[in-house]
Amino acid sequence: RKEVEQDPGPFNVPEGATVAFNCTYSNSASQSFFWYRQDCRKEPKLLMSVYSSGNEDGRFTAQLNRASQYISLLIRDSKLSDSATYLCVVLNQAGTALIFGKGTTLSVSS
Amino acid sequence: DAGVIQSPRHEVTEMGQEVTLRCKPISGHNSLFWYRQTMMRGLELLIYFNNNVPIDDSGMPEDRFSAKMPNASFSTLKIQPSEPRDSAVYFCASSWTGGLSGNTIYFGEGSWLTVV
Numbered sequence: 001r002k003e004v005e006q007d008p009g010p011f012n013v014p015e016g017a018t019v020a021f022n023c024t025y026s027n028s029a030s031q032s033f034f035w036y037r038q039d040c041r042k043e044p045k046l047l048m049s050v051y052s053s054g055n056e057d058g059r060f061t062a063q064l065n066r067a068s069q070y071i072s073l074l075i076r077d078s079k080l081s082d083s084a085t086y087l088c089v090v091l092n093q094a095g096t097a098l099i100f101g102k103g104t105t106l107s108v109s110s
Numbered sequence: 111d112a113g114v115i116q117s118p119r120h121e122v123t124e125m126g127q128e129v130t131l132r133c134k135p136i137s138g139h140n141s142l143f144w145y146r147q148t149m150m151r152g153l154e155l156l157i158y159f160n161n162n163v164p165i166d167d168s169g170m171p172e173d174r175f176s177a178k179m180p181n182a183s184f185s186t187l188k189i190q191p192s193e194p195r196d197s198a199v200y201f202c203a204s205s206w207t208g209g210l211s212g213n214t215i216y217f218g219e220g221s222w223l224t225v226v
Contacts, residue, residue: 098155
């Protein structure tokens with residue numbers, strides 16, 4: 001089982017739609033979780049951290065379920081500029097390196 | 111401020127040739143990571159250094175791959191001999207591990223390698 005698994009995608013949605021991405025991780029000892037965004041032919045960049053109580057940043061909401069080892073990202077009121085690949089990321093058990101999922105591609109159309 | 115700098119940005123080489131990728135981390139960062147990204151396998155951690163010392167190289171695919179960090183401001187990833195299956199984007203990233211979290215790891219723009 002891979003350490004971090006994500007919905008395969010791609011997700012194709014119209015502007016204004018709400019879309020949710022899911023991710024599971026295999027190491028129950030993992031302590032830190034993140035969502036990264038990667039634009040086409042660019043490097044990954046941090047979108048937001050994921051906290052145990054859930055957290056929101058504008059139109060983006062991240063949730064963590066430790067019991068199920070499940071992480072989610074919800075995007076409300078999708079914009080054309082949200083089109084990108086979203087990577088689920090887990091800090092490794094040693095706390096020394098980030099392990100990335102393969103990513104889910106989102107395409108928002110007008 | 112300069113971010114992580116990688117070179118070359120693009121390289122096309124013939125199978126069997128040696129490839130050297132270079133990385134300059136952000137000044138003051140003490141951890142450096144090499145990742146490889148392909149469509150099939152996604153973003154994979156190859157090796158990481160802390161204070162110039164290789165800590166975990168379990169992700170290095172095979173003996174054809176080697177990485178060095180001779181000083182705090184420079185690292186290389188070498189492939190010798192290269193094979194077509196090595197074609198990928200190679201990302202270098204750096205961080206300050208005084209408190210590693212997502213907002214303290216910064217990626218370079220990547221080196222796009224094609225082996226024909």
